[in-house]
Amino acid sequence: MNFWRSLVGKLWATIICLVAVVLVTLGLFLLPYIDSNFANSGAIKRLFTYTCMIGFALTTIFALFLFTKITQPLQSVIAAANNIRRGEYGTRLKLVTSDEIGQLATTFNHMAEELEENIRSLNHEKGHLSSVLRSMSDAVVTFDTDGRIILTNPHGQTLLETWSGLDWGQESQSELNLASAASVLKEVPPPLQPLFISTLKQGGDQRANVHVRQGVWSVHMAPLHSDNTIRGAVAVLRDVTEEVRLEKMRRDFVANVSHEIRTPLSMMQGYSEALLDGMASSPEESSELIQVIHDESLRMGRLVKDLLDLARMEAGHTDIMKAEVDMNELLERVYRKFAVRAKDREIQLEFSPPEQPLLLKAADEDKLEQVLTNLLDNAFRHTPGGNHIRIAAESRLLEGKRYAEIEIRDQGVGIPPEDLTYIFDRFYKADKARVRGESGGTGLGLAIVKNIVESHHGNISAASKLGEGTTFTLRLPVEK
Numbered sequence: 001m002n003f004w005r006s007l008v009g010k011l012w013a014t015i016i017c018l019v020a021v022v023l024v025t026l027g028l029f030l031l032p033y034i035d036s037n038f039a040n041s042g043a044i045k046r047l048f049t050y051t052c053m054i055g056f057a058l059t060t061i062f063a064l065f066l067f068t069k070i071t072q073p074l075q076s077v078i079a080a081a082n083n084i085r086r087g088e089y090g091t092r093l094k095l096v097t098s099d100e101i102g103q104l105a106t107t108f109n110h111m112a113e114e115l116e117e118n119i120r121s122l123n124h125e126k127g128h129l130s131s132v133l134r135s136m137s138d139a140v141v142t143f144d145t146d147g148r149i150i151l152t153n154p155h156g157q158t159l160l161e162t163w164s165g166l167d168w169g170q171e172s173q174s175e176l177n178l179a180s181a182a183s184v185l186k187e188v189p190p191p192l193q194p195l196f197i198s199t200l201k202q203g204g205d206q207r208a209n210v211h212v213r214q215g216v217w218s219v220h221m222a223p224l225h226s227d228n229t230i231r232g233a234v235a236v237l238r239d240v241t242e243e244v245r246l247e248k249m250r251r252d253f254v255a256n257v258s259h260e261i262r263t264p265l266s267m268m269q270g271y272s273e274a275l276l277d278g279m280a281s282s283p284e285e286s287s288e289l290i291q292v293i294h295d296e297s298l299r300m301g302r303l304v305k306d307l308l309d310l311a312r313m314e315a316g317h318t319d320i321m322k323a324e325v326d327m328n329e330l331l332e333r334v335y336r337k338f339a340v341r342a343k344d345r346e347i348q349l350e351f352s353p354p355e356q357p358l359l360l361k362a363a364d365e366d367k368l369e370q371v372l373t374n375l376l377d378n379a380f381r382h383t384p385g386g387n388h389i390r391i392a393a394e395s396r397l398l399e400g401k402r403y404a405e406i407e408i409r410d411q412g413v414g415i416p417p418e419d420l421t422y423i424f425d426r427f428y429k430a431d432k433a434r435v436r437g438e439s440g441g442t443g444l445g446l447a448i449v450k451n452i453v454e455s456h457h458g459n460i461s462a463a464s465k466l467g468e469g470t471t472f473t474l475r476l477p478v479e480k
Helices: 007-037 041-085 100-135 154-164 190-202 241-276 283-314 327-344 365-381 445-455
Strands: 139-144 149-152 206-212 215-226 229-239 323-326 348-352 359-363 388-398 401-410 459-465 469-477
Touching: 007 041, 041 100, 139 154, 149 154, 190 206, 190 215, 190 229, 215 241, 241 283, 323 327, 323 365, 327 348, 327 365, 327 388, 327 401, 359 365, 359 469, 365 388, 365 401, 365 445, 365 469, 445 459
Parallel strands: 348 388
Antiparallel strands: 139 149, 139 229, 206 215, 215 229, 323 359, 388 401, 401 469, 459 469
């Protein structure tokens, strides 16, 4: 440090100036008096000069003493303050004096101790908050007022990376007039921009469901306050796609079951009222009405049975008696069962057996026959006369595992592409306008087929072209 800019330097300069002013003043008054009243005036002047020199020397020594007693402790305080500024919060002063500097050192040590404790508490809270954010299954993203991302948890970072690769186009621009807000939406994903703008403008929590491609996200966005001003917003996103799907499935299930039951109930009620009112004029007409009531009751029974079977399968309570199954024999038996029906419908049924014996080590033959029967029944129901239905089977090696692959291909009306992914849902009908076939289907057949196949650790898929036909591909593991 420059000595003349230090406290001691300024104090020493002040003392020197005061001493110099006093000596010059005395010299102006005493020198004329010495020359007129003393015979040896030169000796007195030399004495005066020596006295001034000694005074200046003592002043310098006093300044050095002050430098030692004042400046060095202050230098220690400055060095300790710089250490704390650099993050060394354990720095303490070792000055044991009873003057003001000692009190300053004590206060400084107390301040450093409190600061270290506060920093430790903040780090502890920061670590606790970081652990909470990492353990959350929801995505958390924090934005500042400029729309820049401040903080995310791992799930939030993964979500942002996934969304960053999507082509949003202009789908969010139509919902907001973003011309004036374009500068604050640089890093906010388009689905969150409406909530972000509303949060900044209204200053309150905002909630909404956001649809991104095939997923649904529940978003809760809250403002971040600092000194009564909003400094950003934090968004918590939860994937509720499955919940929304299940809720839709529940509503559809209730509606479909009500529809499926209402039709036979209405017919049974109408025909029974006709019998009670004596509208049947002959025993033949009465027998016909009773037969319709009987058929509708059987259809309701089949619906209830299929619902119970499906509920048991989805709950994991499927009664499957697994044993070795000869697929060649099973396919041949199913083929013979439908051969007469194919002849009556003028449909050419073809069967291509596997080139070698195809044995499943652990499978339920009755359940697999139910699967094949259901698939062939659907094929016959939607294939006009004069067309082909083909059954083919072969052994296939996929990913190091041996599978029995069975194809049932028809030349029916086909399934629209938008309906193809939903055909295994309960009560789903690709043709909304079609009437019931002669088998009186309940709309649960393919859902049951899928559950049976999955209980055998296999998979089933469908490919179709509208107007050309549909192919169901069934793969079942050969080994256990």
